[in-house]
Amino acid sequence: MEIFLDPTKCTGCKTCELACTVEHSASKDLYAAILEIPRPRKRIFVETDGDLNFAVECRHCQDAPCVHACMAGSMVQDEDTGLIQNHREKCVGCWMCVMACPYGVINRDQFSRLAVKCDRCPENDYPQCVKSCPTGALTYVDVPAQSKKVRQEFLFQIRIHKGEM
């Protein structure tokens, strides 16, 4: 399963950011989470290029630069799931992964000195960013159904949308 973004549907509402933060809080409740210390941190980032909006989060790369960069051995790709997880008991907050991540989707929890990133909501059966997206810009789909061709078609559409083709 992969998370896909359709930037043409992203309104930039940041609902996913809040849902992500709440999911990664101790209380899992918005009203309680905003009062928590340490403050829970988000792992999805809504950005804009002025034309399209993008909710960007970890792509769980193969041969991920963050895993290579991690000098504490805390950033590890799970052999079975393929997901890259940061093991908080090993992380020292050196931000080598932040330096290496080509997507800029690793957040720095400066209070706890921990690198935090998308973990695909292990305490939940569904990524909360996708679940929260009010426009369906984020989707969680089976990869085989979404071939590389489809991805490229997607990119192609965006570039047409942006008048670059």
Next chain:
Amino acid sequence: MRHLILGNSAAGIFAAEAIRKHDPVAEITILSDEKYPVYSRCLLTYYLAGDCGEEQLSIRDADYYQKMDIRFRPGEKAIRIEPEKKCVYTLSERKYEYDRLLIATGAGPEVPFIPGGACRAVFNGLRTLNDAKSMLRYAQPGKHAVILGAGQVSLKTAYGLRKQGMDVTVLSASSQIFSQALDEYAAGLVEGHLTRHGIRFLKQKDVNEIQSFDDTVCAVKTSDGDVLPADLVVIGKGVRPNVDCIRGSGIHIDFGVIVDSQLRTNIPDIFAAGDVIETFDLARLCQRVNAIWPNATEQGRIAGLNMLGGKIEYRGSIAMNSTELFGFSAISGGFARGEEPEYEVRRYISVDGSYRRLVFKDDLLVGYILAGETGNAGLLTAIIREGKRLGNRKEKLINSGKIFYSLFYHHQHPVVS
């Protein structure tokens, strides 16, 4: 197939893992001149500072070698390679034969000659767990530490010793600290932050002599005659590739080991990876030793795959640095200083005082420095590594208050992955 790996750190371990992932039965042997299972050298300053415990230094589980079926030979320092016989000799006069050999011996401290430097309380850098452990024995609160040199490891060591309560003075020969990675402005931010945390800097000063008796240091005499009290001295004058065991083997060495784009040395079946090699610097467009962890792991993985017969190309490396000291973060990548006339430097200081320096060659990004707010640094790293011409996105990048992924969503990684 017998794979022999000299070195038990980033490059060696990642090579072994790549081999094991694709060949469950290959014989893999790792020689280490140290007695410890794999640990992260880069974390030693954190250990020194008390930010992490010894157990956190190990980057792999206790049963790692067993689980990976790796023959781990600690305390075995390779001293000679005999390519014709396809074997390596160690200090303990053991002989290890190989079908494929990986030289991943890393780098060690430069050891300049300083009168009085041969003393147990004088440390040549902080390179091994043993260094850290013995340093901690001298690191008493209120005692004086003098650090000679102001590079990354020196500053991180200064931080560690300061956190142990020592009175820390850093001597810098030049007028700017951390000059390998940062420009004057960013270095000034780091220096100011460290000064506020009680670390003293003496710049444009060198050391003339260390006054020591037996195993005790009592002072450091500077080039202009100052005498600094000292209970502990750390010499941080950079590192050089550990190539001693390679000499005489016929393997080409310049400053580091010379390898081709598939990380092969000039001798068949001998590969090299990590801090010991020179690679193509993607920002500077020349051969260079970029002795940093992420490069070593990436090279290790590729060398491992090629030892299995792969033909994976290593595109090259860039210099990178991430340093966080007392909560202040600075990250740089590529050719961050770029002061020569052919480079265009664009600086940006945000309202919160964070600093950004971008170095361009035409519309290629070749280097950057972020100090303060350093989030999203990896985007810049990726842009440099990919060497893509930015075109009109160059101005966007320069003028954007924050580095956004979406500014560059059609570089080689698709946004909709």
Next chain:
Amino acid sequence: MNRNVSIDPAVLKMLPVAREEGIETAWDRHDAQQPQCGFGLTGLCCRHCLQGPCRIDPFGDGGPQTGICGAGPDLFVARNLLRQVAAGAASHVDHAYEAVEALLLAAEGKAPYELQDSKKLRQVAGKLGIPTEDKDDRSLAKELADAIFTDFANHSGETMHYLTATAPAERVETWRNLGVLPRNPDREIRQAMHQTSMGMDADPVNLILSTVRQGLVDGYAGLHLATDVQDILFGTPQPVVTEANLGVLKEDYVNIIVHGHVPLLSEKVVEWARTLEDEAVAAGAKGIQLAGICCTGNEVLMRQGVPPATNGLAQELAVITGAADAVIVDVQCIMPSLGPVTRCYHTALITTMPIVKIPGAIHVDFTLEKADEAAQQIIHTAINAYKKRDKSRVRIPAEKTPMIAGFSVEAIIGALSKVNPENPLKPLVDNIVAGNILGAVGTVGCSNSKLPHDLLHVEMVRELVKENVLVVATGCSALALAKAGFMAPDAAERFAGEPLKAVLSAVGEAAGLGCPLPPVLHMGSCVDNSRIGELVYALAAYLNVPIKALPVVASAPEPMHEKALSIGTWAVSLGLLTHLGVVPPVLGGPQVTEILTSQPVVDLLGGRFYVESDPHKAVGTILEHIRAKRSELGI
């Protein structure tokens, strides 16, 4: 929709019908709205100027901490809250204003309304200092209406007269010292809009004080004024016995449902339904069955004994019974969805007010002068709709619960005076002192799709009356409790703690009710929260203590409308602990939250807000508060 949507068995029966019919309800739409925007939930979204919308990151995680203008989180929240409370106050003031218009036109003989309660007329005129002797009702009513309109034309800095004439002196002084006394209600609401526009007040504390002022505007130019004038026009309620819930609709009758808040039209609808019942019979029905929803329902329940069909959140389900021939709506809490839902049936949706029009509805322009004509037209429309009713789609659930309503303060005092004619409050106070009545809680307000419908109302009250707390209720809270049986003749027996039961039995018997008083007294619509106010003023005066010293708590267990916030603000400014079962959008402002819910507001006003969505925890805190107040009083 797997969550616990409601505890009302009629709702649980009707929701599958809605699904079967493919009709979307508020619960479906609630689910479709999930998750709701966290910036909105925490009050950290500002749309007051066109540079926005601006949002503040409640987690301080790299996101902005101020809007474009520089407003911080507390300012966002305080401005938004003031606007919401001003909107709530505006709703009630507009409602009351129309009632005063009706009073004036009735007095002048220009509108077909009688002045039903001369005693109340004289009492209200008297409190405003209008001499009442030797005046006929009409001329006195005209004088009264003129005097009230003087408040709305008050161009001076003087406090509005209706407030000082109604509120206890101790409160007026407290409010005067805080500088929050309102002058002219319209001016205060206008000023709140101005104060919260771009580039105005940047002081959250000053904004909160203005919010308190809006609470007073609501309390005195809204609630008290509306109740007083409606009582004069239509009579002060006395106990009535009827039934509640969708089961009151009848298969073989023309079912006419009145919904909204203002009784000016619905009283006429009731009157003409009774007059024109023959026409319904001629159309093949057995007669006309009236039923109410929401507070218009409460108004005609209290005075005319019209049974309530359901409360606010379930309004669509009344249509889905397939038996509603006409739904007549006036103002407030009318879901726009009634348009599409009624179009699925023969039901005539009739809008009546110039500011409430729904596409697809029949609009009958209601004016005070032509009230009779409008009401007749509505009855005819309903009868015609009945003729088109598809009998195969009629699914009226059997649920209905007997109830007693009509407990105005006058009715309560009337009942108590049967126990002690000289000093009617004495038995009440004596029983409070003796601990037979531990204290009193007013449960008020709406139903809210964020909570299981009716659950908090019912579960909190179940525990409260068991702990011998007397509950008075209004609005949709009262309707929830009626449906759940807390106003039934056997309610005291079923739900009240023993000592409370004994008191209720004694009073019920003395008053000749033929049953114990119910442990939950239905005091009316949401503007009738003024009646709770009156009762509390009387108790405080009797004991000679300020209101804040009483073992009394206000609670809006399931608040939905902005009116609930303005009523709640009024309750806090009276000095009451005021519970809300739904978190209002203020938590994004730590300073504002602190001020509203803890010591700062207690020091200033004596009351505070208390937010808790768990009914058992809420009751725990309420009981603790009541016991603390009792011990402070030495009882």
